[in-house]
Amino acid sequence: MSKNEGLIYRISGPVVTATGIEARMYEVVRVGHEKLMGEVIEIHGDQSVIQVYEDTSGIRPGEPVLSTGQTLSVQLGPGLLTQIYDGIQRPLQTLEEVMGVFITRGVDADGLDLEKKWDFVATAEKGDEVSGGQVIGTVQETDTITHKIMVPPKSSGKIKTIKSGKFNVTETVCTLDDGTEIRMMQEWPVRHPRPFSQKYAPDTPLVTGMRILDFLFPLAKGGAAGIPGPFGSGKTVTQQSLAKYSDAQLVVYIGCGERGNEMTEVLDEFPHLIDPNTGKPLMNRTVMIANTSNMPVAAREASVYTGITIAEYFRDQGYDVALMADSTSRWAEAMREISSRLEEMPGEEGYPAYLSSRLAEFYERAGRVETLNGEDGSVTVIGAVSPPGGDISEPVSQGTLRIVKVFWGLDAGLARQRHFPAINWLSSYSLYPQSLNQWFRDNIASDFPEVRTQISALLKVEAELQEIVQLVGSDALPIDQQLTLEVARMIREYFLQQNGFDPIDAYSGVQQQYAMAQAILTFQDEAKKAMAAGARLQDVVNVPARTELMRARFAEGYLEKIGGLVDAMVVEIAATAEAN
Amino acid sequence: MTSKEYKTITDIKGPLVFLEKTEPVAYGEIVSIRLSDGSEKNGQVLDTSDDMVVVQVFEGTEAIDRKAGVKFMGDVFKLPVSKGLIGRILDGAGRPRDGGPEIIADENADIIGAAINPYSRQSPHDFIQTGVSAIDCCTTLVRGQKLPIFSASGLPHNDIALQIARQAKLRDSDEEFIVVFCAMGITAEEYNFFRSDLERTGALENAALFVNLADDPAVERLITPRLALTAAEYLAFEHDYHVLVIYTDMTNYCDSLRQIGAAREEVPGRRGYPGYMYTDLAMLYERAGIVKGKKGSITQFPILTMPGDDITHPIPDLSGYITEGQIVISRELHQAGIYPPINVLPSLSRLMGSCIGEKTTREDHKKVSDQMYAAYAQGRELRGLVAIVGEDALNERDLQLLKFADIFEDKFLRQDRDEDRTIDETLNLCWDLMTNIDTKYLVRLDQELIEKYLPEEKNA
Numbered sequence A: 001m002s003k004n005e006g007l008i009y010r011i012s013g014p015v016v017t018a019t020g021i022e023a024r025m026y027e028v029v030r031v032g033h034e035k036l037m038g039e040v041i042e043i044h045g046d047q048s049v050i051q052v053y054e055d056t057s058g059i060r061p062g063e064p065v066l067s068t069g070q071t072l073s074v075q076l077g078p079g080l081l082t083q084i085y086d087g088i089q090r091p092l093q094t095l096e097e098v099m100g101v102f103i104t105r106g107v108d109a110d111g112l113d114l115e116k117k118w119d120f121v122a123t124a125e126k127g128d129e130v131s132g133g134q135v136i137g138t139v140q141e142t143d144t145i146t147h148k149i150m151v152p153p154k155s156s157g158k159i160k161t162i163k164s165g166k167f168n169v170t171e172t173v174c175t176l177d178d179g180t181e182i183r184m185m186q187e188w189p190v191r192h193p194r195p196f197s198q199k200y201a202p203d204t205p206l207v208t209g210m211r212i213l214d215f216l217f218p219l220a221k222g223g224a225a226g227i228p229g230p231f232g233s234g235k236t237v238t239q240q241s242l243a244k245y246s247d248a249q250l251v252v253y254i255g256c257g258e259r260g261n262e263m264t265e266v267l268d269e270f271p272h273l274i275d276p277n278t279g280k281p282l283m284n285r286t287v288m289i290a291n292t293s294n295m296p297v298a299a300r301e302a303s304v305y306t307g308i309t310i311a312e313y314f315r316d317q318g319y320d321v322a323l324m325a326d327s328t329s330r331w332a333e334a335m336r337e338i339s340s341r342l343e344e345m346p347g348e349e350g351y352p353a354y355l356s357s358r359l360a361e362f363y364e365r366a367g368r369v370e371t372l373n374g375e376d377g378s379v380t381v382i383g384a385v386s387p388p389g390g391d392i393s394e395p396v397s398q399g400t401l402r403i404v405k406v407f408w409g410l411d412a413g414l415a416r417q418r419h420f421p422a423i424n425w426l427s428s429y430s431l432y433p434q435s436l437n438q439w440f441r442d443n444i445a446s447d448f449p450e451v452r453t454q455i456s457a458l459l460k461v462e463a464e465l466q467e468i469v470q471l472v473g474s475d476a477l478p479i480d481q482q483l484t485l486e487v488a489r490m491i492r493e494y495f496l497q498q499n500g501f502d503p504i505d506a507y508s509g510v511q512q513q514y515a516m517a518q519a520i521l522t523f524q525d526e527a528k529k530a531m532a533a534g535a536r537l538q539d540v541v542n543v544p545a546r547t548e549l550m551r552a553r554f555a556e557g558y559l560e561k562i563g564g565l566v567d568a569m570v571v572e573i574a575a576t577a578e579a580n
Numbered sequence B: 001m002t003s004k005e006y007k008t009i010t011d012i013k014g015p016l017v018f019l020e021k022t023e024p025v026a027y028g029e030i031v032s033i034r035l036s037d038g039s040e041k042n043g044q045v046l047d048t049s050d051d052m053v054v055v056q057v058f059e060g061t062e063a064i065d066r067k068a069g070v071k072f073m074g075d076v077f078k079l080p081v082s083k084g085l086i087g088r089i090l091d092g093a094g095r096p097r098d099g100g101p102e103i104i105a106d107e108n109a110d111i112i113g114a115a116i117n118p119y120s121r122q123s124p125h126d127f128i129q130t131g132v133s134a135i136d137c138c139t140t141l142v143r144g145q146k147l148p149i150f151s152a153s154g155l156p157h158n159d160i161a162l163q164i165a166r167q168a169k170l171r172d173s174d175e176e177f178i179v180v181f182c183a184m185g186i187t188a189e190e191y192n193f194f195r196s197d198l199e200r201t202g203a204l205e206n207a208a209l210f211v212n213l214a215d216d217p218a219v220e221r222l223i224t225p226r227l228a229l230t231a232a233e234y235l236a237f238e239h240d241y242h243v244l245v246i247y248t249d250m251t252n253y254c255d256s257l258r259q260i261g262a263a264r265e266e267v268p269g270r271r272g273y274p275g276y277m278y279t280d281l282a283m284l285y286e287r288a289g290i291v292k293g294k295k296g297s298i299t300q301f302p303i304l305t306m307p308g309d310d311i312t313h314p315i316p317d318l319s320g321y322i323t324e325g326q327i328v329i330s331r332e333l334h335q336a337g338i339y340p341p342i343n344v345l346p347s348l349s350r351l352m353g354s355c356i357g358e359k360t361t362r363e364d365h366k367k368v369s370d371q372m373y374a375a376y377a378q379g380r381e382l383r384g385l386v387a388i389v390g391e392d393a394l395n396e397r398d399l400q401l402l403k404f405a406d407i408f409e410d411k412f413l414r415q416d417r418d419e420d421r422t423i424d425e426t427l428n429l430c431w432d433l434m435t436n437i438d439t440k441y442l443v444r445l446d447q448e449l450i451e452k453y454l455p456e457e458k459n460a
């Protein structure tokens, strides 16, 4: 028996132990008569411990194990966009064709369509000196995305031949002097970050269209954010909103150990939704990975790596990519499950001791970089976290918060009050404002950061005042503080609340956000003036023009109308003083 | 299949039997154990290697000794399925319990159940009218949804589940549901209650029951829901039935899971439950839904009792993370004499948005439901405030909302156990009750709707 064939010694759920093969760590192996795909995750003397990506029921000790010499890799090239994959990049559509509606096992499927012909347009020429990561041609993959064909990271040399034309992804489109053949498809091991020239400090926000995020807790392109929250608090709705409206050029959406129906919803919706930034169907810029809660846990563990490798690949083409992982807790649980089968020494709450380093490694793959091709590209990572009982003192939340610079904390209480998005404005934070302020000043308004400070200060004061109100009722407060409470209420109900399902209000441009914030401050100033001149708070608050200003955001063209609505409000408020 | 009998048991611990020196045994294989008195027990392989096999014994290991004979049956656990399941009562391991004959199998289905390909799912969107106002208005149920009832001991969750099973229907359609009922560790009394109710209404003829009671083997509970769901899948996806699966009590199921974990000396997760409980529960709950190209559907109503009424306990917590909402039963409302004591505030139906509105229920549904919810939430909060500062401190609006909370509970929530309200009746009731609040405080309603539906306005 050769060294690349061994036998199963033990099976315990998704973990299989084999003897007789000389495999390397993270090598892909084939397990049992059905050749189930697995990956070596531990080596003990003659024994290789394998996590298997499919159900192992019915497999017996003594069945064969084959090593393949390869590590777990994804296929990268034209054909990724609009796809939905499982955790190990098998297209779910292909699986349906082969297996029917239930996912059985033992089926291999290529990540890319190997037959489909693409129109390759060479952009490099014979004689050009090229090296890894350099773009040699393009394929118009969807309406919005031009797929750039790059020299694989480790190759370089002088182009001997290159031709435009129709090719499938395995045909050679270019050869180098040393005989290297370049195809449109390349493979990359998922657990290795793809190379780049250098990392830059982020200086541009990822505009999400959600007011509380962009305005108060902005995320940078190339940054990382964590969204922890108990069940039903809005992690998925927030992630889906980001996938729909954020101004990333490309979105990789990973459904990691969550519900099947949520993925179906995205599949149903995205082809019909229009990207507000390009006017084209959202699906054209989207790659989905769906390894739902009931699909094999080992593939769930891999899904996050599969997703981020695809994201990096598009980053290398000079795109701004946003990756959503819903939920990283299920990924961590997959690690815990495998680790416990390995009988490893557990760390906190049974998670493996390496949990926090795995989390850190993953989020480190976010970043804004200079690509090998000399362009600017970024991967922004947004990870949902599902803490047990909503208590973020647990290891996954804590491990995440140590790394990410943006924390969007979802709050069960707010969700129960139907205040959506239920992001707690007191506990959430972003460490990016300093590096993004210049962008906001240059692109939105020179006093943008100052306006933000005023708004958040009002919210903090409100929280303090509310404590007093709880004890004595609001009527006992001095009138100026009662006004502060009204202004803060306006911030909450008009500005922070944003229904993720409202066709218009779900997306709010940053210009509009700024105008709305200004409108609130104008209300405060005018109300103060009027009250100093004798107006009653109640009358000031109830001027119809203010109600109209607030309500009009649900109708099209709000940004254009807002100036007029504010003017009308100013007039009416001034009139309340005269009436008295 | 005749297979060799091994007498190589080395250890017996909790529900587990360990044995050595066997031929290769498959992971998940079914095992039959013959005791010295000739009786038999069944089990399943949890871990298998050349040296050692670990078997989990469904009936518990009582009376097993090292001389017991162990046979491996060559296959994983399968349930014989056919339309003959309808009208039958089986025990927790799938054997007839009603004195009837064995089920004649059309096929033998693997009970673990394969995952539905997310690409092959179809989004649920058909409104189910349960006739219970709190549910239909505020946490609307959708065909193909998994919507658990979070309850606690001593609360009338069984009545609610049965009322839903009796009354659930699609509007303007005579397509009926058939019920697959799965009992896990409930008392004989509770079971009889379910059974006689299903019998009384004739639903039993259209139901399949899988029953593991409190005094039945605890480990068997781990397979009972899998049998029920396997039957449900067969009936839904091979025979086009709309199946309503009610299973109770998930808490007993989880406790059995914990027992196995402890016996295997696994590193426990929160409160001693295994770290893989999320995945394990998902393997049950995710077996709800609708798939492309099939007419039938599976709607799930799991019932669980929250230990210590604590919604952050791992059982409700992990369930809530998987299911598509929850209906929360409140002890406080129950003690106040209100049936059904559903607390709509922490309750949620995540799929509601897809099934309400002009085409399916009524144009005003969403707004009315939001308004009812908001007013009740504020009213309940004011109750707390009034307890501290007294009613005098309230302004007119707050007073109205405070009173509305009582009206909501008394007139809207409260209904009889056999009172079946249509969605129109429920929504009209909402508008009637809203007359107790000044229209200027009904901020979630459009003027247009107010004019059309609010009784005073309509008559004006």
Ligand SMILES: Nc1ncnc2c1ncn2[C@@H]1O[C@H](COP(=O)(O)OP(=O)(O)OP(=O)(O)O)[C@@H](O)[C@H]1O
Residues within 6 Å of the ligand: A229, A230, A231, A232, A233, A234, A235, A236, A237, A238, A258, A386, A415, A420, A421, A422, A498, A499, A500, A501, B320, B321, B322, B349, B350, B351
């Ligand atoms: N921005 C929003 N706008 C409107 N409704 C929202 C919003 N966010 C959440 N919701 C409501 O809350 C429900 C639950 O949200 P979501 O599914 O995102 O929760 P989750 O945090 O992902 O929960 P889980 O951890 O169980 O997956 C939604 O179905 C919706 O009704």
Ligand SMILES: [Mg+2]
Residues within 6 Å of the ligand: A235, A236, A237, A258, A326
């Ligand atoms: Mg979610």
